[in-house]
Structures are given as structure tokens and as C-alpha cells.
Amino acid sequence: MSRYSAAEIEAKWQQAWDRAGIFKATREGDKPKYYVLEMFPYPSGRIHMGHVRNYTMGDVVARYKIATGHNVLHPMGWDAFGMPAENAAMASGGHPKDWTYGNIADMRAQMKPLGLSIDWSREFATCDPEYYGQQQALFLDMLAEGLVYRKNAVVNWDPVDMTVLANEQVIDGKGWRSGAEVERRELTQWFFRISDMAEELLEALDGLENWPAKVRLMQENWIGKSRGLQFAFGLNEGPDGHDRVEVYTTRPDTLMGASFVGISPDHPLAKTLERDNPDVAAFCVEARKGGTTAEAIEKAEKMGFDTGLRARHPFDTSCELPVYIANFILMDYGTGAIFGCPAHDQRDFEFATKYGLPIIPVFEPVEATDEPLTEAFVPPKSEKTRFVRGFAGDEVQTGDAAVNAAIEFCEQNGVGQGVTKFRLRDWGLSRQRYWGCPIPVVHCETCGVVPEKKENLPVQLPYDEDGTPIDFGVPGNPLDRHPTWRDCTCPACGAPATRETDTMDTFVDSSWYYARFTAPHAATPTDLAEAEYWMNVDQYIGGIEHAILHLLYSRFFARAMQITGHLPKKAIEPFNALFTQGMVTHEIYQTSDAKGRPVYHLPEDVSDGKLADGTPVEIIPSAKMSKSKKNVVDPASIIAAYGADTARWFVLSDSPPERDVEWTASGAEAASKHLARVWRIASEVANAPETATPEADEALLREMHKAIDEVTKGVESFGFNAAIARLYAFTNTLARSTAGKAAKTEASLTLAQLMSPMTPHLAEDIWAMLAGTGLVATAPWPLADPAMLVDENITLPIQINGKRRAEISVPHDMPKSEVEKVALAHDAVIKALDGAQPRKIIVVPGRIVNVVI
RNA sequence: GCGGGCGUGAUGGAAUGGUAGACAUACCAGACUUAAAAUCUGUUGGGGCGUAGCCCCGUGUGGGUUCGAGUCCCACCGCCCGCACCA
Numbered sequence: 001m002s003r004y005s006a007a008e009i010e011a012k013w014q015q016a017w018d019r020a021g022i023f024k025a026t027r028e029g030d031k032p033k034y035y036v037l038e039m040f041p042y043p044s045g046r047i048h049m050g051h052v053r054n055y056t057m058g059d060v061v062a063r064y065k066i067a068t069g070h071n072v073l074h075p076m077g078w079d080a081f082g083m084p085a086e087n088a089a090m091a092s093g094g095h096p097k098d099w100t101y102g103n104i105a106d107m108r109a110q111m112k113p114l115g116l117s118i119d120w121s122r123e124f125a126t127c128d129p130e131y132y133g134q135q136q137a138l139f140l141d142m143l144a145e146g147l148v149y150r151k152n153a154v155v156n157w158d159p160v161d162m163t164v165l166a167n168e169q170v171i172d173g174k175g176w177r178s179g180a181e182v183e184r185r186e187l188t189q190w191f192f193r194i195s196d197m198a199e200e201l202l203e204a205l206d207g208l209e210n211w212p213a214k215v216r217l218m219q220e221n222w223i224g225k226s227r228g229l230q231f232a233f234g235l236n237e238g239p240d241g242h243d244r245v246e247v248y249t250t251r252p253d254t255l256m257g258a259s260f261v262g263i264s265p266d267h268p269l270a271k272t273l274e275r276d277n278p279d280v281a282a283f284c285v286e287a288r289k290g291g292t293t294a295e296a297i298e299k300a301e302k303m304g305f306d307t308g309l310r311a312r313h314p315f316d317t318s319c320e321l322p323v324y325i326a327n328f329i330l331m332d333y334g335t336g337a338i339f340g341c342p343a344h345d346q347r348d349f350e351f352a353t354k355y356g357l358p359i360i361p362v363f364e365p366v367e368a369t370d371e372p373l374t375e376a377f378v379p380p381k382s383e384k385t386r387f388v389r390g391f392a393g394d395e396v397q398t399g400d401a402a403v404n405a406a407i408e409f410c411e412q413n414g415v416g417q418g419v420t421k422f423r424l425r426d427w428g429l430s431r432q433r434y435w436g437c438p439i440p441v442v443h444c445e446t447c448g449v450v451p452e453k454k455e456n457l458p459v460q461l462p463y464d465e466d467g468t469p470i471d472f473g474v475p476g477n478p479l480d481r482h483p484t485w486r487d488c489t490c491p492a493c494g495a496p497a498t499r500e501t502d503t504m505d506t507f508v509d510s511s512w513y514y515a516r517f518t519a520p521h522a523a524t525p526t527d528l529a530e531a532e533y534w535m536n537v538d539q540y541i542g543g544i545e546h547a548i549l550h551l552l553y554s555r556f557f558a559r560a561m562q563i564t565g566h567l568p569k570k571a572i573e574p575f576n577a578l579f580t581q582g583m584v585t586h587e588i589y590q591t592s593d594a595k596g597r598p599v600y601h602l603p604e605d606v607s608d609g610k611l612a613d614g615t616p617v618e619i620i621p622s623a624k625m626s627k628s629k630k631n632v633v634d635p636a637s638i639i640a641a642y643g644a645d646t647a648r649w650f651v652l653s654d655s656p657p658e659r660d661v662e663w664t665a666s667g668a669e670a671a672s673k674h675l676a677r678v679w680r681i682a683s684e685v686a687n688a689p690e691t692a693t694p695e696a697d698e699a700l701l702r703e704m705h706k707a708i709d710e711v712t713k714g715v716e717s718f719g720f721n722a723a724i725a726r727l728y729a730f731t732n733t734l735a736r737s738t739a740g741k742a743a744k745t746e747a748s749l750t751l752a753q754l755m756s757p758m759t760p761h762l763a764e765d766i767w768a769m770l771a772g773t774g775l776v777a778t779a780p781w782p783l784a785d786p787a788m789l790v791d792e793n794i795t796l797p798i799q800i801n802g803k804r805r806a807e808i809s810v811p812h813d814m815p816k817s818e819v820e821k822v823a824l825a826h827d828a829v830i831k832a833l834d835g836a837q838p839r840k841i842i843v844v845p846g847r848i849v850n851v852v853i
Numbered sequence: 854g855c856g857g858g859c860g861u862g863a864u865g866g867a868a869u870g871g872u873a874g875a876c877a878u879a880c881c882a883g884a885c886u887u888a889a890a891a892u893c894u895g896u897u898g899g900g901g902c903g904u905a906g907c908c909c910c911g912u913g914u915g916g917g918u919u920c921g922a923g924u925c926c927c928a929c930c931g932c933c934c935g936c937a938c939c940a
Contacts, residue, residue, distance in 0.1 A: 214857065218935055221856065226939080249940060262940085302938075328938040338940045346854075347938060423939060547935080654865050654877070662865070666878060674877090677892090725867070725876035732876095735893095797872040802921040804872050842920050848871045852920050 004679035006643020006761070013764040014115050022066070022778055023117045025073040027533050034070035035534050036062045037514055039542030039550070040077045043125070044084065045103040047110045049584035049625060049663060050543070052635050053651040055116055056758070057581055057720065058541050060652070062117045063757040064715050067781035073534050075517040076111075076118045078104050078125035081132075082506045086435045087177075089472040096435040096472070097463060100127055110636050114644045115760050117777070122520045126509035127435070131516065133458025134525040135508065136440040140451050141564035143441075147193050150449065153428055154266065154331070157185035162476035163432045178475070184288050189430040190439060190502070194556045198223050198422040201555055210577035212658075215547045222548050224423025226250050229407050230335065231416020233261055233311035236320065239276075242269045245311060245323065248334035248421060252406040254341040257362040259352060261311045261323045262304070262338045266331035273307055273325075280305065280325065287327035302351055303327045314415040326351065332425060427553065429505040434461065434470070434478040436503030444490035444497040453491045459499065477501055510550055511557035514540075514574055515567055526566045535571040544580040551578070579718055582660040584651060586631040588620035600630035603665065604637070622662045633663050642672040645759035649675060652720040652758055674728065675762055678755070681735050682748045682766040692740035700739040703730060704747045705788035711754045712784065720758070727755060745770050750782050790846075798823050799850040800832045808849075816843045823849045 017023065038058040041051055055076075062074040078100075085096035104125055124131050142148045156165040160178035164187065175182055194201075202223045205216045229252035232244040245261060263270055265287040274281040283305040304324040313319040321339070328347065329338060342352035343361040352359055407418040430439065438459045440452040452459055462485040464470055470478050479485060479501040490497040512525070518534040519527035542550075558574040561567040567574075589601040591611070601617055610616050625632045638647045650671040655661035707730035714723025734747050749772050756763035756776045767776035790812050796819065798806040806828035810819055820841050823829060829851055840852040 214935080217857065221936055224936090224939070228940080247940080251940075326938090328940095330939070333939045335940095340940090345940080347940085421939090423936095544934085656866080659866095664865090664878080667865085670878065673891090680892095721865095722867070722876085728876050795872085799871080799921070802871095802919090807872070840920060842871095844871060844921095848921085850871080850920050 004676040004762075006645060006675075009765045010113065010115060010644055010761040013761045014112070016764070016775065017115075017117075017777060020775060020778075022775065023072075023074065023119050024121055025071070025075075025119045025534075027071075027530065029071055031069055031071040033073065033534060034062075034065040034539075035073045035518075035537045036065065036539045037075065037517070037537045037541070039540070039546060040079050040510070040513060041107065042082065042084075043078045043080050043100055043103040043107055045106055047107050047635055049633055049635055049647075049651065051111070052114065052647055053584055053657075053661065054541060054543070054581055055111070055114065056648045056651055057579070057657055057718075058539075059114075059116045059648075059760075060715060060720060060757040061539050061541070063760060063777065064781070066117065066778065067753070067756070069780065072117070073517070074117055074119060075122040075520075076116070076120065077123055077513060077517065077520075078107075078127075079506065079510050079513075080104065080125040080127040081436045081503075081509055083433065083435070086433060086472060093473075095463070095470070097127070097461075100125070100435075113639050114635075114648065117760075122517055124516070124520050126437075126506075126513065129458045129460050130521070131513075132437040132509070133460075134516070134522075135437050135504070135512070136452070136457045136459060137454055138512065138525045138561065138564065138566065139440060139504070139508075140454060140457075141566070142192070142560055143451055145560075145563055147560050147563065148190055148429075149193060150188055150190055152186050153189050153191070154184050155187055155189070155428070157183045157187070159183055160475060164430075187430075189428045191426040191428050192556065192560075194427045194553075195422060195424050197556060197559060198225070198424045199420075200559070201424075201552065202422075204555070204573060208573060208575075208578070211575075212578065212580055215544070215551065215578060215580060218547045219552055222424065222552065226421050226423075227403070227407075228252065228419060228421065229255075229410055229416050230419045231314060231410060233314065233321070233339070235323070236310045236312065238269070238309055239272050242272060245269060245337050246335040247337045247339050248419070249339060251341065251344065251403065252410060253402040254344045254362050255339070255406065255410075256315070257341040257343045257360040258313060258321055258339040259342055259358045259360055260340040260348075260355075261321050262326040262329050262340055262351075263323065264329040264331040264336040265325055265327060267325075267329075267336045269323075269337075270325045280307065283325060287325065302347070302354065304351060304355055306355070314410075315413075322357070324351075324355070333423070334421060427505075427507075427556075429508055430502040431505055432477040432480070432501075433503050434472070436506060437509060438479070439500045439502050439504055441500045442488055442490055442497045443500065444493060444495060446495060447490055447492040447497075449500075450490055450492045450497070456491070479503070507549060507553050511553040512561060514554070515558075515561060515571070524566070526561070528566075528568060531566075531571065532568045535567065535574065537575045539577045539579065540575040541579045541581060543583070547580065551575070579657070581657050582655065583624045584663050585622040585660050586625050586633060586663045587622050588629045588631045589617040590620055591615060591617050600628075602630050603633055622660075624660075625663070638668060642668060643675075643761070645675055645762045646672040649724070649759050653724040655721060657718050657720050674731070675759060677735075678731055678751065679762060679766065681731065682752070682769060685741065685744045685748050685770065688739070688741040688744045690741055692738055692743070696737060696739040697743040700733065700737045700743050700747050702788050702791065703733045704750050705784045707754060708750065708782050709784035709789055712781070715757060723754075724758065727751070730754075752776055753779060753782050794846060796823075796846075797848050798826060798829065799848060800829065801853055802850060805829075805832065812846065816845065819843050819845075819849060823851065 036058050038054050041047070058074065062072050065072050080100050085100045088094070088099050089096045126132060139148065158165050158175035158178055158180055160180040161175060165175055165182060174180060202220060202225055205219055208216060228248055228250035230246060230248045232246050234244050235242060245263065247261065265284040270280070270284055274284050287303055304326045307323045307325060309323040310320040311323055313321060329336065340348035340351060342349040342357060342359040349359065410416050411418060438461060440457060440459045442450045442452055444450050462470060462482055470482065472478060486498045486501060488497055488499050489495065514537050515526050515531060515535065519530040522530070554574055558567060558571055562569060562572055586603060589603065589606045591599050591601065593599050601611060605611060606617055609619065623629065623631065635647060646668060650668050651661060653671065654667060707726055710726045711723045714720065714726065730751060734744070734751065737744065748766060749770050752763040752766040752772070753776055760777060763776050772779065792812060793809050794812045795807050795809050797804050798808060806826050808822050808826060810822055820843055823841070824838070832853060836853065838851050838853055842850040842852070
């Protein structure tokens, strides 16, 4: 072979790795372990460039760790349950199981040519009964520990599809599929008791030093800890059982400014009133309407209904506050009731203005004015504010100090107590869906809700082996409609009973898969010895879109699995380091149809800004690749055209890994050319002279050691784009070098090693071509010789008053005083000084000289 | 509204407080070629002058700290992301 042929060498070296079995992870050996994991894919059927980028980054880490003497675990699996499979079955017949396993086979076939260092013997899909059966066992253990419970909850209910919708699936108050007006409905659902761990999940964030600060902050905000006062207003003439209303406030310092009390339409008091008063009932129905999305909330008008009830102010019993039912008060935060302080809260201000309620300021700016308020004054924490109508006289208080003083005062006077609340709510896991992990419980008329016996696990989803076809053509949960699947016997009393037909949220599946990878075929959820050895995940890599839910749920599960004895204590935080990579983007090519509607075109159909028939396209700036905008490039076609190494090299170059990278045809072309060039340079080493000047040899080897040093630092710090830039520079040096054969061979072998994490096939081929020992994949990573990193003579810039004016060449270890002398002797410095003495000379060894005049 | 991040050539982007623009793309010029492709070489932040060279300006805007600021601090402008009737 005289030319670089990706197609030939990639298949060849993948087979060589397979034969050598170098990626199979075993517990033997005394090397330190390293567990690298990328977020596993949903089997949609096609891999996309985002997958390529994600898995390439993980592969760089894994291969680098292998080369640096680690025992590496690098597994892959499939997040295989979920709605798309059911939707596909609904749309075109077939069965979600067949659809999913077909997609997995397709995607695996697309992924293997990438040459990833994956231990495929550990592969599993979350829809394998072997996996979800263990998940059911885990669920039962969590149930026994009280980590899961049932309760009534308000959900978005689509009356046409007859299913619960997630908030993201409610658009303009309507179901995303059916278009039907979404109802708020109370259903009995299963919940994980994650809110009990709110404090711990929050505090432990501090220890996650190798997580992006952004992700930690997002989780912190999501958990939403707040400190406030909880107390009750006494009610005048409240209905039976309602002589008081509990409220929670983070601003007790504004209590003297209260002018109304508001309760949620779902508040028990509102529900009592609703029974006897049709006007209240009508209002509550109206107020409960609309989704819970941000968009819906934005549009909803603030509505209140005066119940006629009056609440007594705890510090001024002569002051009576009207009690309103208001549509903006949420039942599931705080107590579902608030007091309104219009002077210091914008939302309360708007409400008070609409309903003509008094606005009573309690703080005033230091520079007070007599003008009436036009908007609420929210005292900024940094600004001095004065506590005017205070409990503690005229004392000056600001921010938290005012809040704390108010809580203290209230507690001393027997009005409520300081409490800490969290925004984080328990995690509802019930889904009225077929394609998910069945919740392994049984409903018995005499025994109630009974856990299934472990020996009966897995509770398997019905297929249609027994000739009972499952109908996905109609809305609702097919498990509910199945003629026989629900029928079972009560595990407790043996009487006929029915199965729970709800399945688990797919986030459950992905909350512990990382633990299962350590022993994917164990007869229990985990094998403690394996988990003890392999956990934690040393490096986790995935998209920022999972910053909150998946990562928070996984942190909860790691704790729950420890409580239930399925993970060792050390795995309380499952991911030691997290890296969130950016997306792959592409320009969008658009034309318009006869009616002016946009028509999108695939990149492969556009060249030079024109379609094949010469029609010019409008180019819309780069955005995330999406099928609807057709700005997608199929990895398979890139691999076919250029090879996997080119795709790998390109997604890593150009942009920092945490940022988006724009896929361009010219960039892919350039990457491919470069790899061919490297191959050619290496193949031409044989033509180099046997002997060359010692200077040329040394210059090349010095450059080689600098490249080793910088590429190593780049790979270790996720600076893959910088490492690649350095490899380009080193390749240029090698190409131009006049060094002899021995030095060039050494340099080329090292170049192959440094490239091997990114372009493993090319590296392997060069390694073999130049008679490297064994496989480059398992060759020890090269070490930079510190002595070779510093040149004998260095160039020092000379600044005059901080501006670069000249440079000198001096030995690298020349003492400061000598450097000073050389600098002062320079023509430019003499000219600038014009006979005067410098005021100051700063010499930073190896860096710079600054002469201050 | 609350929280966070980012602004550097035509473009993607480099730069532990120490020579701004590494590396790459694009463009232009040259070599090789009948020609093209491929390959190789070179130029490219702006302005100026007495043009083998030298000078001035330059990292969103305005200030500040420092011998020295793309980098640190303050204010402003613009863009992006997360959360949100959260009491």
C-alpha cells in the first residue's frame, strides 16, 4: 500500500484489537482502575454527530488511561425504554420491542466502525428483562426502606390520549399529540422520597470539585433551599375545621406590610368553600385551568376571588386582612397560602392594584421620597434600608439580618417558627405507558397494595407469544387493556388480584445503569465486590441537558442503593468527575415554496450556496443538527467517504470540547488531508539520510519532547483542540526537518502515539509501518524529558515601559543581573534611555525584561 | 424577575498577569503540470513613513489596579444559557 486508505486500515486494526481482547475489562492485575463512561444513547435508530463527539471524547480518555497504565472500564449500553418506541408502534404498527431491538442492532453496527475502546461484553439495554428485573428488585428494596411511597398528586392529564403528560408535553395548555385541552387531575402515583435527601444532596455538591461549577449551581438552584417563617393567621368566622391559615414566607421582615392573605385554589380551605358556594367553585375551576409550563404561566392573568373571610394580623389584631383565592398560588410549595405585601413584592403589588388593596411600605430607601409608589420596592441586599414599622423599633437592618431579626422576634412572641424549605419535590415515577419497567406491585382487595415476591421477578411486559396481540392503535395504556396480563394472585394471601399497570419513568432506568455495568450479568442488582472495585465512575461525559434531572436522580439512587445494600459507601457520589460537552452544529440551507413557507435542504444537496438545479439557498447560521431543519450530516456517510479517524479528528479539533463545534465540509476535508499527510510523512521516513547534522536531529527531538509535554497536558485537561493544534505544529516541524532516519523514526513513532487516542487506526498503522513494538493501543505513553523542554538559548522580549521594543537571545540559565546587562546594552534600550538611568528593571526569568524609564 | 456565562482577524479559535492572533479554515500569489486534481512554498489585524527597515493603533465601551492587562476590579452595552407566579 502506497497511499493512506482509511477503509483498509480501519477494519484491519479493529480486528487486531478484537483478537487481542485489549478492551475487555477484568478485575485482575495490580494496575489502578479507571472507569470512563459516556451517557448511554437512546436507540433512535441512527447515530448522529453528537454521539460521535461524545464517544470520541470518552475514547480519548479511555485510550490515554490504558496507555498510562490503568485498568480501564469503558462500557456501552442502551437507554431503551420510552415513548418514541410506542409512538412508532402507534404510527406504523409493529411492536415497541421489535422496533427497539432493531434500532439497537442498527446503531451498534454504525458505532462499531468508529473504533471505540469499548468492552462490548458488558453491553445491555434497559429493556432487557434481565436489567429491568433487577430494577424491580431494587424498587422492592427501596419500598421496604420507605424510599418509595404512594400518594395523590395533581398531574397534567390528556383526556384524549388518556395518559399523564410531562410539563414539556403540554403546549399552550394542550396535549402535544392530541391537541386536547389538558386537565389537572388528581391521581394516585408512586413517588421516590428524594426531597428527604434535599439537604444532603445540596451539601454534597461542595465535594464535587471535578464537576462544572455551572452544573453544581443549577442543581443548587433546583434544590432551592430557603429559610423563612411559618406561622398562622387566625380566621374570623371560618368554616368548620378552618379557624386558621398557615403561611410560609421568606420575607417575615415585611409582615407589618401585609394587606391580604392568598390561598391556592387547591388549598383545603378553598375546597371546603367550593362545596357550599357555586361562585367559589366556578372560580376554582377557572383558576385551575391551564398548564404548568412557563409559557402558560407567563400568559395567565392574575385572578383573585375574595372569599369574604377575614384574617387577623398576628401583631395587630385590630387589623383584618381579606382572604383571596388566587390562581398564582401553588399548592405544592410552602403551605399553599401566602400573605401579600404589595409594597415590597412586585406580584403582590400588581394584585393589590387590581383589587384596590392597601399598599403599606415597611422599608424605605435611605433617600426617601414622598411620591406614591408606582412599583414594589424590593430592598436590594447590598443597599442600606431602614426597618421602619418594625418589631424591633427603628433599628437599621439589611437583607438577611432583617429576616433573621424578624424570625427571632416572631419566635419570641409565639408567632410561628423559623423553618427551612426546599423547592425540590418528590419524584413521581408512575407513567401510564406500556414500554417501560413494570412497577412490581399487586393490588389485592383484602391486602391492599402488596409488593411482588422477588422470586417472581422479573414482572415481564407481555409480548404476544401466547397469541394475544397488544393493540397500540388506540390511546391509553395497553397494559390496562390487556385481557390477561393484569390477572395474578396476591403474594400475601394468594387470592386473585390485579397487577399495577403503571410503568416507571425512564429516568429510573438511567439512574443506576452505571452501577450495573460493573457486573452486568449479576443475579442481584449489583455485585458488591465488583462495585467496590470499579466504582466510582472516574470520568463521566455527556450533554449539559442532563445537568439537573438525570444527574440529580443518579445521585439520589446512589444513596438509595447504599441504604439498600447494593452499593458500597464510597459510591455515595457516583461520578467523581463530570464533563459536559458541546453540540455539533451545522449551517441551515433554506429556500421557500410557492406559498412562502420555508423548505430546508440537506448539506449534501447544496454546493457553493446552490442546489443542483442552480437555485441559490439562504444560509441560516449554524444551529444544533436537527432532522426538521435538515442540517444533519450522517456519520455513516462521513466514515464511508473519509474514514472514522477523520470524523474523530474533526469533532475534536477547532472548538474547545465544552463548546459547540460547527461541522463544515471544508473542515472535514482538511482533517482528512492532514491524516493522509501524516501517513505519507511517516512512510517517507525511510528515505531520510542515515546520518544528518547533530543539530537537525537535536532540534527535532527537542520539538518532540515539547509536543509530548503539551499534548499530554492537553489530553489530561480536556484541551483536545489545543492538543490537536500542537500535533499539527509538530507534524509541520517533522515534515520540514532535515534530521536523519533514526531521529525521524523516533519522532514519527512518538507522533503516532500522541495521536493514538484520537486517531487510533492511523496511529496503529504508522506504528506497525515503523516497526513499533506490539500495538500502539497498549504501548506505554511517552514521557517528556524535562531537560529537552528548555532550549540552551532563549529569546527574551524586551519591553520599554511595558511595550515590546526589542528582543535578545541569552542562555536559558543566565542570572538576572547578567540578563539586565545584556538588555541595557541593546541599541533600542540605549536609544530610549538617551543617556538617562532607568528607574526600574524587571526581569522575569525565561519570560520577559521590562525597562521602566 | 433571579442565577450563571461569554464578547479576540474574513471564520473556528490560541494565549499559568509577561512577545496578542498559536493551530486550522477561507482568500490571494507562486512552484510542479499540456491542463486539472493532488502536493509543496509564501502572503494576509488596521494605519502610516524616508519601505532590506521603522513608527503608531489594536482583544465590545469607559474607568481603575499593576513595571506590565485579552486575562484582575468597577460601571455600561450586546449576545447566550439555566430557573421561575417558589411566597
